[in-house]
Amino acid sequence: MNERDSEHMIAELQEKENYELTSDSTEADLILINTCSVRERPVHKLFSELGAFNKKKKENAKIGVCGCTASHLGKEIIKRAPYVDFVLGARNVSKITEVLHKPKAVEIDIDYDESQFAFSEFRGSQHKAYINISIGCDKSCTFCIVPKTRGDEISIPTDLILKECERATQAGVQEIFLLGQNVNNYGRRFSGEHEKVNFTELLRRISAIEKVKRIRFTSPHPFHMDDEFIDEFASNPKICKSMHMPLQSGSSEILKMMKRGYSKEWFLERAAKLRLMVPNVSISTDIIVAFPGESDKDFEETLDVMRQVRFEQVYSFKYSPRPLTEAAEMSNVVESELGSERLAYLQGLQNSITDEITAGYVGEIFEVMFEETREGGYIAGRSDNNVMIKVQADESLLGTFAKVKVTKNGRMAQIGEILA
Numbered sequence: 001m002n003e004r005d006s007e008h009m010i011a012e013l014q015e016k017e018n019y020e021l022t023s024d025s026t027e028a029d030l031i032l033i034n035t036c037s038v039r040e041r042p043v044h045k046l047f048s049e050l051g052a053f054n055k056k057k058k059e060n061a062k063i064g065v066c067g068c069t070a071s072h073l074g075k076e077i078i079k080r081a082p083y084v085d086f087v088l089g090a091r092n093v094s095k096i097t098e099v100l101h102k103p104k105a106v107e108i109d110i111d112y113d114e115s116q117f118a119f120s121e122f123r124g125s126q127h128k129a130y131i132n133i134s135i136g137c138d139k140s141c142t143f144c145i146v147p148k149t150r151g152d153e154i155s156i157p158t159d160l161i162l163k164e165c166e167r168a169t170q171a172g173v174q175e176i177f178l179l180g181q182n183v184n185n186y187g188r189r190f191s192g193e194h195e196k197v198n199f200t201e202l203l204r205r206i207s208a209i210e211k212v213k214r215i216r217f218t219s220p221h222p223f224h225m226d227d228e229f230i231d232e233f234a235s236n237p238k239i240c241k242s243m244h245m246p247l248q249s250g251s252s253e254i255l256k257m258m259k260r261g262y263s264k265e266w267f268l269e270r271a272a273k274l275r276l277m278v279p280n281v282s283i284s285t286d287i288i289v290a291f292p293g294e295s296d297k298d299f300e301e302t303l304d305v306m307r308q309v310r311f312e313q314v315y316s317f318k319y320s321p322r323p324l325t326e327a328a329e330m331s332n333v334v335e336s337e338l339g340s341e342r343l344a345y346l347q348g349l350q351n352s353i354t355d356e357i358t359a360g361y362v363g364e365i366f367e368v369m370f371e372e373t374r375e376g377g378y379i380a381g382r383s384d385n386n387v388m389i390k391v392q393a394d395e396s397l398l399g400t401f402a403k404v405k406v407t408k409n410g411r412m413a414q415i416g417e418i419l420a
């Protein structure tokens with residue numbers, strides 16, 4: 001989502017202010033840092049990076065801090081780094097060309113409604129288009145700062161999304177990647193009068209656009225994975241067969257404390273249904289270890305879910321207390337060292353699961369869309385079910401599809417050869 005916000009800002013600056021991109025910050029007239037505040041570490045990194053950019057920047061070059069950390073620290077950023085020219089929150093992206101001309105502006109209103117703002121066009125990739133379908137987040141997960149930095153959830157009007165899909169595919173894009181904090185909660189609230197369109201219906205309408213070849217989305221919420229949604233996912237050939245199912249914890253007790261809205265049993269049942277209906281599906285997840293009150297037994301429940309579901313990919317984090325969240329007030333904290341031990345154990349378990357899964361890929365044939373070049377004369381892309389595969393081939397194949405047979409396996413990318 002941050003990447004897409006950056007693309008929006010780049011587009012507005014190119015179109016309305018004649019800026020061009022540079023990869024050399026010492027040449028830049030404007031340096032924007034787009035921040036995340038989901039965990040604490042990136043927030044610390046912000047101030048060291050700001051200092052480094054400030055030292056090396058061209059005279060009179062402006063520095064702006066954008067994104068979630070901008071939303072929650074606001075003017076504090078200018079207090080700590082007085083050379084910062086403006087602060088622009090994650091909910092105020094469309095105001096980039098305004099704050100540029102307002103010295104020391106701090107625009108961080110989380111009630112600002114930019115769900116109908118028509119951004120200018122810029123895409124980092126020619127083949128894949130990120131498209132936002134909602135702003136904000138209506139959940140109240142007790143560990144998460146996002147609702148406090150991105151505000152309430154508002155769906156972007158369906159016709160705007162469809163138009164964006166049309167434009168992107170006219171320009172050569174094959175894959176549409178839908179973005180939102182809870183994509184499958186789409187349609188819950190629009191800012192004006194709007195026909196009732198839920199996520200499943202949105203998927204149907206996007207897939208009706210002829211030039212759309214593939215549809216991906218992130219993140220869906222396990223709570224909203226109803227049968228209608230899973231049926232559409234299983235039966236619509238344009239929807240890529242890879243599902244992100246953020247588990248967070250395998251303990252129903254901890255899930256309650258996190259206010260996730262589902263239990264261990266619900267999660268397992270949904271995952272089993274997916275595996276049954278879509279045999280080649282790949283399921284990825286997010287897990288937090290050492291949430292306040294997490295006992296050895298709770299942690300064991302998480303490992304149990306991992307062993308049962310056998311996720312293709314796991315993004316795992318040690319719980320990080322965040323300001324403005326309920327969990328930050330909880331007193332039963334898990335010691336940091338124990339948290340690190342649990343994280344290491346969990347990652348070890350997942351590595352062995354991943355190794356077993358990827359070993360099974362050798363000899364399999366996948367349809368890959370090539371997206372990028374890799375060192376050593378390789379080009380790489382993903383299969384429909386999200387297996388990253390690289391082959392020795394010419395760049396001219398970027399943006400095309402091919403059947404690829406995997407010849408050698410690795411944890412991060414498989415090596416394969418194109419079938420004639």
Ligand code: SAH
Pocket residue numbers: 038039137143144145146180181182219220221246248286287288317318319320321322
């Ligand atoms: N709405 C998105 C969440 C985006 S944040 C979703 O449901 O996927 C991405 C991930 O960061 C979360 O899924 C969670 O695993 C992790 N995360 C969020 N807050 C955290 C915290 N306080 N400490 C550690 N990890 C956290």
